Amino acid sequence: MQLKSWLARVAVPLGLILAGVAVAVYFVENPGGAMAARVLSYPKVIRLINEHLLMVVVSSSLAIAAAVPLGILISRPALRVLGIIIENIINVAQTVPSLAVLALFMTILGLGFKTAVFALWLYSLLPILRNTYAGIKSVPPDVIEAARGMGMTPLRILTRIELPLAYPIVMAGIRTAVVVNVGTATLASFIGAGGLGMMIISGISVSRPTLVLCGALLSAIMAILFDNVLGQVENYLLDRG
Amino acid sequence: MDFWSFVNSRWDKIFALTIEHGVLILTAMAAAIVVGVVVGVLITYYNPAAHAVLYICQILMTVPSLAMLGLLIPLLGIGFWTGVVGLILYSLLPIVRNTYTGIREIDPAILEAARGMGMNERTILLKIKLPLALPVIMAGIRTATVMVVGIGAIASYVGAGGLGEFIFRGISRYNKDMILTGAICVSVLAIAADLILKLVEKKASFR
Amino acid sequence: MIKLENVTKVFANQETPAVKNLNLHIKKGEVCVLVGPSGCGKTTTMKMINRLVEPTEGTVYIDGKDTSTVNPIELRLNIGYVIQEIGLFPHLTIAENVATVPREKKWPAERIRQRVEELLNLVGLDPQVYGNRKPADLSGGQRQRVGVARAMAADPPILLMDEPFGAVDPITRAKLQNEFLRIQEQMQKTIVFVTHDIDEAIKMGDKIAVMRKGELVQYSTPEELLSAPANDFVAKLVGKNRSIKRLHLIRVDRVLGSNHNVPVVKKNTPVRKLEELVDGSEIGAVLVVDERDRLLGLASAVDIREAGGGVAGDIYQPLPNTIGVGATLSDALSVMLNYGEGYVAVVDKANQLTGIITLGFLLGLVKEDAA
Ligand SMILES: Nc1ncnc2c1ncn2[C@@H]1O[C@H](COP(=O)(O)OP(=O)(O)O)[C@@H](O)[C@H]1O
Ligand SMILES: [Mg+2]
Numbered sequence: 001m002q003l004k005s006w007l008a009r010v011a012v013p014l015g016l017i018l019a020g021v022a023v024a025v026y027f028v029e030n031p032g033g034a035m036a037a038r039v040l041s042y043p044k045v046i047r048l049i050n051e052h053l054l055m056v057v058v059s060s061s062l063a064i065a066a067a068v069p070l071g072i073l074i075s076r077p078a079l080r081v082l083g084i085i086i087e088n089i090i091n092v093a094q095t096v097p098s099l100a101v102l103a104l105f106m107t108i109l110g111l112g113f114k115t116a117v118f119a120l121w122l123y124s125l126l127p128i129l130r131n132t133y134a135g136i137k138s139v140p141p142d143v144i145e146a147a148r149g150m151g152m153t154p155l156r157i158l159t160r161i162e163l164p165l166a167y168p169i170v171m172a173g174i175r176t177a178v179v180v181n182v183g184t185a186t187l188a189s190f191i192g193a194g195g196l197g198m199m200i201i202s203g204i205s206v207s208r209p210t211l212v213l214c215g216a217l218l219s220a221i222m223a224i225l226f227d228n229v230l231g232q233v234e235n236y237l238l239d240r241g
Numbered sequence: 242m243d244f245w246s247f248v249n250s251r252w253d254k255i256f257a258l259t260i261e262h263g264v265l266i267l268t269a270m271a272a273a274i275v276v277g278v279v280v281g282v283l284i285t286y287y288n289p290a291a292h293a294v295l296y297i298c299q300i301l302m303t304v305p306s307l308a309m310l311g312l313l314i315p316l317l318g319i320g321f322w323t324g325v326v327g328l329i330l331y332s333l334l335p336i337v338r339n340t341y342t343g344i345r346e347i348d349p350a351i352l353e354a355a356r357g358m359g360m361n362e363r364t365i366l367l368k369i370k371l372p373l374a375l376p377v378i379m380a381g382i383r384t385a386t387v388m389v390v391g392i393g394a395i396a397s398y399v400g401a402g403g404l405g406e407f408i409f410r411g412i413s414r415y416n417k418d419m420i421l422t423g424a425i426c427v428s429v430l431a432i433a434a435d436l437i438l439k440l441v442e443k444k445a446s447f448r
Numbered sequence: 449m450i451k452l453e454n455v456t457k458v459f460a461n462q463e464t465p466a467v468k469n470l471n472l473h474i475k476k477g478e479v480c481v482l483v484g485p486s487g488c489g490k491t492t493t494m495k496m497i498n499r500l501v502e503p504t505e506g507t508v509y510i511d512g513k514d515t516s517t518v519n520p521i522e523l524r525l526n527i528g529y530v531i532q533e534i535g536l537f538p539h540l541t542i543a544e545n546v547a548t549v550p551r552e553k554k555w556p557a558e559r560i561r562q563r564v565e566e567l568l569n570l571v572g573l574d575p576q577v578y579g580n581r582k583p584a585d586l587s588g589g590q591r592q593r594v595g596v597a598r599a600m601a602a603d604p605p606i607l608l609m610d611e612p613f614g615a616v617d618p619i620t621r622a623k624l625q626n627e628f629l630r631i632q633e634q635m636q637k638t639i640v641f642v643t644h645d646i647d648e649a650i651k652m653g654d655k656i657a658v659m660r661k662g663e664l665v666q667y668s669t670p671e672e673l674l675s676a677p678a679n680d681f682v683a684k685l686v687g688k689n690r691s692i693k694r695l696h697l698i699r700v701d702r703v704l705g706s707n708h709n710v711p712v713v714k715k716n717t718p719v720r721k722l723e724e725l726v727d728g729s730e731i732g733a734v735l736v737v738d739e740r741d742r743l744l745g746l747a748s749a750v751d752i753r754e755a756g757g758g759v760a761g762d763i764y765q766p767l768p769n770t771i772g773v774g775a776t777l778s779d780a781l782s783v784m785l786n787y788g789e790g791y792v793a794v795v796d797k798a799n800q801l802t803g804i805i806t807l808g809f810l811l812g813l814v815k816e817d818a819a
Pocket of ligand 1: 459460462466484486487488489490491
């Protein structure tokens with residue numbers, strides 16, 4: 001029984017990883033011409049995947065680490081006005097296209113991996129921050145009132161009532177942010193940060209569809225993989241209370 | 242300072258690219274709205290198909306837009322229509338999903354009353370369901386439009402024109418003023434589209 | 449137990465005070481109902497007791513202690529609190545909800561489990577069935593019960609209840625009210641109960657505080673409120689059919705006392721003595737009780753005259769028309785109508801005679817109102 005549920009849990013991520021490996025192997029073995037073969041070698045593909053993963057993982061974890069505490073902070077009643085101001089700023093900032101964000105930071109910070117990570121960090125900060133704030137604000141006021149009236153301290157109300165109730169919304173924000181992040185990271189190649197975008201860009205510029213397809217499949221698989229794993233983390237934490 | 246002189250010297254180009262960007266988006270959105278609403282309505286009549294269609298749309302969304310546009314090149318070549326098709330594919334999910342849920346969330350009592358009064362399905366759809374779901378559909382259209390303004394900038398890379406040209410040309414020549422102009426114009430366009438459609442959405446929900 | 453002294457609350461950015469110079473003294477074991485139109489300051493008054501709202505002026509004492517000197521968390525952990533919206537925690541089970549305060553007080557797990565079981569049983573919810581459900585799986589009435597159970601979890605001497613039965617249908621509400629009265633009879637808590645429904649106030653309250661625009665208009669027992677409204681406002685609030693309301697809402701045990709002249713005699717009283725007494729009786733009979741005041745029956749003037757001698761215990765006849773102390777005056781009236789008699793004896797659980805209600809008394813009430 002337990003083995004079965006454990007298998008069910010790892011089956012999908014494992015399958016996705018295998019699919020990713022299969023895609024990489026297939027395209028390296030069948031690059032479709034010498035031009036594409038220059039990018040489609042094992043060391044190069046592995047390097048691009050690593051760069052992409054690193055960009056996504058670093059920017060996303062830093063975004064979570066910053067956005068969740070910040071969201072909690074601005075949802076405190078004492079900072080009500082600040083919360084509303086930040087919420088509105090986020091709403092506007094989120095409509096700014098990802099390419100524009102990357103381009104803007106490039107003009108300030110120059111080309112490179114660090115610039116990309118910073119821009120991706122800022123861009124994924126927004127949905128997580130917004131959902132953390134909205135999730136805590138969505139806790140019905142009478143629930144908070146009842147908790148206060150029964151003598152729970154503000155800290156206990158936060159940890160036992162507000163955060164558990166906001167949790168699904170926070171997690172939804174994190175999942176959206178990470179999936180979007182995987183896609184946006186392909187654009188980071190334009191500002192010299194490497195990653196799977198390199199395959200797509202070179203594929204377009206030398207018109208080799210195999211390159212584009214390989215980059216597209218690998219980044220899509222990566223996005224689905226992150227989404228699935230985060231979904232399982234969400235359920236796992238939910239079960240443990 | 243350099244920036245302003247750049248902007249001043251390129252007014253005509255900025256104007257032309259903005260118009261190009263607008264045409265790209267409007268073309269894509271017009272098609273996406275027609276297709277998205279029709280599909281969204283159709284799948285409300287058959288639940289298994291609904292889940293399949295929504296799932297496919299969701300998977301489409303995980304494909305990075307740059308890759309999606311690149312994959313269209315072997316099929317459509319480089320140019321305006323490649324961009325349009327790419328944008329349509331991305332805008333479908335929010336429109337289909339919101340049309341579907343907007344109709345699904347109508348109070349069943351209202352529909353029962355309509356049937357009880359002898360309205361046929363066609364009339365119910367046109368006179369009851371679509372008007373009631375309109376605010377939700379409008380919200381989906383807004384999400385899609387804002388997204389498409391951004392992807393439209395990426396579509397410049399596959400020859401669809403528009404404000405993305407400033408950004409890509411700026412990057413390749415390392416011309417900061419050019420990049421800045423492109424990024425700011427696209428952002429302003431996205432924010433403006435968001436605000437305007439928010440107003441339209443409000444109008445739609447008042448009725 | 450609870451004392452509010454010259455308490456005033458002015459909310460920030462407001463000119464008129466929400467509560468104005470209020471004085472209220474609530475005795476231990478009493479149910480004090482705050483009643484009045486919406487916005488008159490009932491909730492604000494109640495929240496000043498557990499310091500969810502701090503008074504602008506004045507002092508609130510609990511057991512003689514100024515509450516502003518007590519840590520608010522400490523204070524609240526010892527005051528049960530039920531609000532209209534109930535505010536059950538949607539992500540916790542019913543059992544976990546009820547366990548909230550004991551957990552905050554760091555009771556041992558086993559004691560909490562026992563207490564939760566006991567409380568759910570008390571409010572009529574089977575812990576086996578409902579303990580592990582989430583609030584969303586319960587009906588409105590059941591949620592209200594859980595709210596009450598949660599408030600009583602750590603056995604606080606004081607309960608604050610803000611329109612606790614406001615969100616349920618009238619039939620469920622009546623049921624919950626009756627259950628609540630039953631529980632209160634056992635528990636004898638000091639309760640502050642807020643409602644805008646004057647009928648509920650009369651039914652539930654030992655004392656009723658009528659409020660208007662932040663001020664206390666009248667503070668009295670339900671009977672006084674009905675028989676002597678302090679002013680037009682109270683009279684209007686109580687409504688037109690005051691006498692009917694009194695019959696429906698007032699419990700018989702509240703009006704027992706010197707409202708009749710029916711002699712009560714022990715069973716060993718000589719019949720000769722009865723002859724004198726029965727003349728003064730409003731119902732032409734005397735009631736006979738045993739040595740422990742348990743009701744045996746009644747001896748009518750005719751019985752007494754025919755007997756000639758002996759003691760009361762020999763001549764009484766059983767009396768079927770009795771009611772319990774918890775019944776209302778209208779229950780009393782319908783028993784009278786059923787038996788075609790102008791009186792009904794009131795007995796407690798042990799069948800001890802606690803009083804008698806006569807038709808004359810009920811008529812008197814109605815006349816008083818008509819005047
Ligand atoms: N937190 C608050 N801030 C400002 N005004 C309040 C607040 N709570 C209540 N009031 C005002 O105080 C008055 C009394 O409110 P309340 O005590 O809730 O009345 P009731 O419970 O009798 O309906 C109302 O005019 C209300 O608007
Ligand atoms: Mg109130």
